[in-house]
Amino acid sequence: MSTRTLPLLFINLGGEMLYILDQRLRAQNIPADKAKKVMNDIITTMFNKKFLEELFKPQELYSKKALRTVFDRLAHASIMRLNQASMDKLYDLMTMAFKYQVLLCPRPKDILLVSFNHMDAIRDFVKDTPSILSQVDETNKQLVEIYTPLSGGEFQLIRQTLLIFFQDMHIRVSIFLKDKVQNSNGRFVLPTSGPVPYGTHAPGLMRMFSCSGEEVRRMQFRDGGNYNAALREGSFEMYGDRVIKLGTNMYSVSRPVETHMSGTSKNSSQHTKVNTTPNPLAKEELNLLARLMGGLEVQNPVGTDSGFRVNLFATDEEEEEALISRPDELSYEVINIQATKDKQTNAELAKIMGEFGETGEPSPSSSSKGDDLLAMMDGL
Amino acid sequence: MAKMYHKEKSIPIKSSASALYNNLSVLRIAPRCLTYFTVVHANVVNMVSASWDGLNYSHRQLQSKEGNVTTSSSLIMQAAWCVLPSRDLLVLTSQKGIQMYESDGSIMVYWHALDTPETPTAKAVFARGIAAVRDKYICVGVSSGSVLVFDVPSKGSNITLSEVLEEHKEAITDMASECSGSLEGIADLVSADDSGLLCVWKSGEDFQLLNKIPGFDTSCSSVKLWKGTVIAGYGTGQIRLYEAITGILHAEVNAHARWIYTLDIAPFTGLLLSAAEDSWVRVWHLSLTPETNSVEIEHMYNECVTDTQICGAKFCDGDGYAFAVTGYDLSEIIRYTQA
Structure with missing residues (x-):
């Protein structure tokens, strides 16, 4: 649908990924200089000029699987390593957070304010490093230029495209459950009270007009909700008060990152079924993906000393348990694309890379497909 | 206040509803006491045929398989039944084009490809807005603002594109034909777009533009035409009633707290259904006073579908005795009948 969604x-x-990593780096007492390096490296990669040029070209959305591949690579753009269970959890948290923001944003256009909240926070992460800051600012300028002229209808199409992307994902997130914005079945709570979106009137008033255009009667109806007037409109400029809070950092030391790992199995399994049907597009998409990711420069840990692993779980045991107990229908079946060099330096990664391919298919054919893609990526 | 409607047993669907305007279509098959429903899920259309009590049902799914198989299967924007005097057709609109099926979804009788660019452009390409007009026309809106008029023979697959109406500058959102069954009215069709512009048409060998009702910078997501009155629902949650021919605004209602996704009218009783992202379904009553040439709207009923952004709502019969609702991420059709 909308070609402006990606x-x-x-x-x-x-942005959500950076919030979570920032919180985990603190929680695991990673030395400040290393933590800083991780955040800076990932943000540098995210806002790489060549990569963004590809990203901003009008195009259809990628599949969930393909996008997950992009984020796998991005998360490993520095000296930090995540194992599969932690990466799964990180991706679950990111996607459910953004699904919530898309679903709850008052007007379709407010998706842009949510994006600006993320951009503002990213800018704050790199405020001491002017070279990265200017990269981020450049993207921010592009966002303002491309998106502010779009009509409400075009934003609605973007929103509808995003909602199709997130459709049938019902992973429960503890921070949402605690805040009572998510139900135990994984569905988000939609309030029927509070301020209406900017430009909307609280329901209730009915006005009748005569043929000459004069108002002849006014009535109120009982709307059943408890709405009040809209807040002022957030700023769509480079800098300003966005007014809405969706897209700001919801994690803190006292509100750590946690997930409950359970889909509402019925829908998720249906969805997996749809995803595993042979897709003639797969190759076409892989090509696009390779082109996009050609811009993602990945730094490799020089020695084993400087690299470190971050865990999205409280303990290693918990992490291991999560990997084993993760329901099949929640498997992302990730395409592991890592620079070939990683293979030599990181045994664990090499092991994961060996797992490339779609589940249930014999591995030889799929691994050769993986090698092709690797070669393509290295050639870029 | 006594409850006007009560909830019945839901009808499950094979895959959940996508957040698309007017994402529910209903066809009543009176001789067999059946109701057909369609709900779009990404690139699939869920079809359900259900007995009137909703207790027995069977499913069918249509994929948007179109053109050659090497291209990707495209997302569907809308599915709707078109009822012509001679035949009923199921019409699907997608990013690639327009498909017309026999009403049971068994045979595709016509395929119209949209002009899609080689590489994607900033403006998305899709068809959206479907209406059957008078004896033999099916009109479909396009993202460029064009309205395509198809001439449909009483049987067979010799469907032809007879005319392209170019009055809208923005993507078409919805279209509706006069639903009262009265042939007295002059206006046959109304088309709406993303800028809120409404165009009122008279059908014929050449469709004639009768009136343009300007928008106010907000999308008109759903529109209906009943006894010469245009009923329009907007992104601001407002419903407006206009006289089709003159464009006179009769009424304006602050009806919903968020974007309206669908409207429907029960032509025999003048009951109006509205539903929105705010999870509310509301029932209204419209009455015409021919002497004073005025239209009145009265609020009748509210139903909150908890934690659901509603994307489709339709009456199941011409009196508005029952209605059905779909919502984003919901794998069921929720039904309500009058108490």
Whole structure:
């Protein structure tokens, strides 16, 4: 549908990823200089000029699987490593957070304000590093230029495209459950009270007009909700008060990152079924993906000393348990594309890379497909 | 206030509804006491045929398989039944084009490809807005603002594109034909777009533009035409009633707290259904006073479908005795009948 959706999806998911990593780096007492390096490296990669040029070209959205591949690579753009269970959890948290923001944003156009909230926070992460800051600012300028002229209808199409992307994902997130914005079945709570979107009147008033245009009668109806007047409109400029809070950092030391890993199995399994049907597009999409990711420069840990692993779980045991107990229908079946060099330096990664391919298919054919893609990526 | 409607047993669907305007279509098959429903899920259309009590049902799914198989299967924007005097057709609109099926979804009788660019452009390409007009026309809107008029023979697949109406500058959102069954009215068709512009048409060998009702910078997501009155629902949650021919505004209602997704009218009783992202379904009553040439709207009923952004709502019969609702991420059709 909307060919303008991918940049917003990438920037908002990326923003959520940075919030989570920032919180985990603190929680695991990673030395400040290393933590800083990780954040800076990932943000540098995210806002790489060549990569963004590809990203901002009008195009259809990628499949969930393909996008997950992009974020796998992005998360490993520095000296930090995540194992599969942690990466799964990270991606679950990112996607459910952005799904919530898309669903709850008052007007379709407010998706842009959500994006600006993420951009503002990213800018704050790199405020001490002018070279990266200018990269981020450049993207921000592009967002303003491309998106502010769009009509409400075009934003609605973007929103509808995003909602199709997130359709049938019902992973429960503890921070949402605690805040009572998500139900135990994984569906989000939609309030029927509070301020209406900017430009909308609280329901209730009915006005009748005569043929000459004069108002002849006014009535009120009982709307059943408890709405009040809209807040002022957030700023769509480079800098300003966005007014809405969706897309700001919801994690803190006292509100750590946690997930409950359970889909509402019925829908998720249906969805997986749809995803595993042979897709003639797969190759076409892989090509696009390779082109897009050609811009993603990945730094490799020089030695084993400087690299470190971040865990999205409280303990290693928990992480291991999560990997084993993860329901099949929640498997992302990730396409592992890592620079070939990684193979030599990181045994664990090499092991994961060996797992490339679609589940249930014999591995030889799929791994050769993976090698082709690797070669393509290296050639870029 | 006594409850006007009560909830019945839901009808499950094979895959959940996508957030698309007017994402529910209903066809009543009176001789067999059946109701057909369609709900769009991404690139699939869920079809359900259900007995009137909703207790027995069977499913069918249509894929948007179109053109050659090497291209990707495209997302569907809308599915709707078109009832012509001679035949009923199921019409699907997507990013690639327009498909017309026999009403049971068994045979595709016509395929119209949209002009899609080699590489995607900033403006998305799709068809949206479907209406059957008078004896033999099916009109479909396009993202460029064009309205395509198809001439449909009483049987067979010799459907032809007879005319392209170029009055809209923005993407078409919805279209509706006069639903009262009265042939007295002059206006046959109304088309709406993303800028809120409404065009009122008279059908014929050449469709004639009768009136243009300007928008106010907000999308008109759903529109109906009943006894010469245009009923329009907007992104601001407002419903407006206009006289089709003159464009006179009769009424304006602050009806919903968020974007309206669908409207429907029960032509025999003048009951109006509206539903929105705010999870509310509301029932209204319209009455015409021919002497004073005025239209009145009265609020009748509210139903909150908890935690659901509603994308489709339709009456199941011409009196508005029952209605059905779909919502984003919901794998069921929720039904309500009068108490």
